[in-house]
Amino acid sequence: MSVRDSTAGTAAVIAIGGRTARAAAIRSKASISVVIPTLDEAANLPHVLARIPAIVDEVVLVDGHSKDGTIDVARTIRPDVRVVLQDGRGKGNALACGFAAASGDIIVMIDADASNDPDEIPRFVAALLDGNDFAKGSRFAEGGASTDITPIRAFGNRMLGLAVNVLFGTRYTDLCYGYNAFWRHCLPHMHVTCDGFEVETLIHVRVARAGLTVAEVASIEHERMHGESKLSAVRDGQRILRMILRERVRREPAAKHADGWRPSFRELPPVAVASRAASVRDADDRGSHVSRLHPPRADLSPAG
Numbered sequence: 641m642s643v644r645d646s647t648a649g650t651a652a653v654i655a656i657g658g659r660t661a662r663a664a665a666i667r668s669k670a671s672i673s674v675v676i677p678t679l680d681e682a683a684n685l686p687h688v689l690a691r692i693p694a695i696v697d698e699v700v701l702v703d704g705h706s707k708d709g710t711i712d713v714a715r716t717i718r719p720d721v722r723v724v725l726q727d728g729r730g731k732g733n734a735l736a737c738g739f740a741a742a743s744g745d746i747i748v749m750i751d752a753d754a755s756n757d758p759d760e761i762p763r764f765v766a767a768l769l770d771g772n773d774f775a776k777g778s779r780f781a782e783g784g785a786s787t788d789i790t791p792i793r794a795f796g797n798r799m800l801g802l803a804v805n806v807l808f809g810t811r812y813t814d815l816c817y818g819y820n821a822f823w824r825h826c827l828p829h830m831h832v833t834c835d836g837f838e839v840e841t842l843i844h845v846r847v848a849r850a851g852l853t854v855a856e857v858a859s860i861e862h863e864r865m866h867g868e869s870k871l872s873a874v875r876d877g878q879r880i881l882r883m884i885l886r887e888r889v890r891r892e893p894a895a896k897h898a899d900g901w902r903p904s905f906r907e908l909p910p911v912a913v914a915s916r917a918a919s920v921r922d923a924d925d926r927g928s929h930v931s932r933l934h935p936p937r938a939d940l941s942p943a944g
């Protein structure tokens with residue numbers, strides 16, 4: 641099925657409830673990773689992490705060198721969170737790093753500002769288990785909504801979405817939305833190489849060009865809970881438009897170059913290792929002999 645047919649299944653996808661999705665996910669044994677990009681989201685993160693449903697196997701937080709204690713907050717609420725430091729700048733680079741680090745069969749991308757509801761994850765997963773390659777969140781599909789988007793952004797999103805639909809033969813109802821899920825096999829086709837907020841557009845265009853099956857999943861976006869948006873409607877709108885035009889003239893499939901490229905992210909050691917090393921260090925500092933009874937101190941610097 642081509643992407644042109646993809647939204648035909650929207651109603652069915654929307655109708656699948658959380659319990660059905662959970663049961664199906666358990667039956668399918670597909671593992672699920674959630675990738676969350678963060679830049680100074682310490683105040684919002686608790687509202688996101690605490691609501692991640694139990695069907696999720698792994699949470700990968702990709703931090704852009706936050707200065708507000710985002711990583712500490714994440715580890716306090718969810719000690720098993722994997723913390724990755726992005727190797728460049730921007731949301732696009734953060735997601736590329738998170739996708740490279742994620743181990744799940746299914747990968748869900750969700751914002752950290754509490755505007756996306758983690759309770760919707762089972763419905764995205766259900767769309768994938770239903771046979772689709774990519775589950776694309778939409779605030780404008782039937783059942784979707786947003787109390788966050790401003791009129792100017794809604795207009796820009798609509799115009800850019802129209803351009804993509806005309807140029808790539810898609811039927812997307814919402815182009816610039818960061819809540820999506822996909823099977824791992826989509827990654828080479830997405831081949832995320834951009835830095836900024838044009839990342840969702842790049843993904844949706846490349847997925848369409850690769851002929852993958854996309855189902856839109858109605859989603860309700862809430863206002864960012866705390867802090868400031870990092871997006872600028874004019875600057876990022878222009879970046880998105882340039883990206884659409886670049887993709888339109890690109891001849892080769894994105895996947896052709898995907899093999900030799902991987903972002904060089906760094907992952908912090910897990911909390912258990914860090915705290916064990918800290919206790920050994922404390923013991924050293926007190927002049928105790930504990931350090932001789934334990935393995936050498938773990939390297940607390942980020943793993944390469």
Ligand SMILES: Nc1nc2c(ncn2[C@@H]2O[C@H](COP(=O)(O)OP(=O)(O)OP(=O)(O)O)[C@@H](O)[C@H]2O)c(=O)[nH]1
Pocket residue numbers: 676677678679680681702703704705726729730731734750751752753755788789818837864868869870871
């Ligand atoms: N790691 C990382 N995350 C980022 C960066 N820029 C934005 N983010 C995260 O990407 C997500 C979306 O960013 P927002 O600033 O909320 O952008 P937006 O959702 O388009 O804008 P609003 O609707 O106004 O909130 C949030 O979780 C941010 O913390 C970055 O440079 N690095």
Ligand SMILES: [Mg+2]
Pocket residue numbers: 751753755864869
């Ligand atoms: Mg936001």
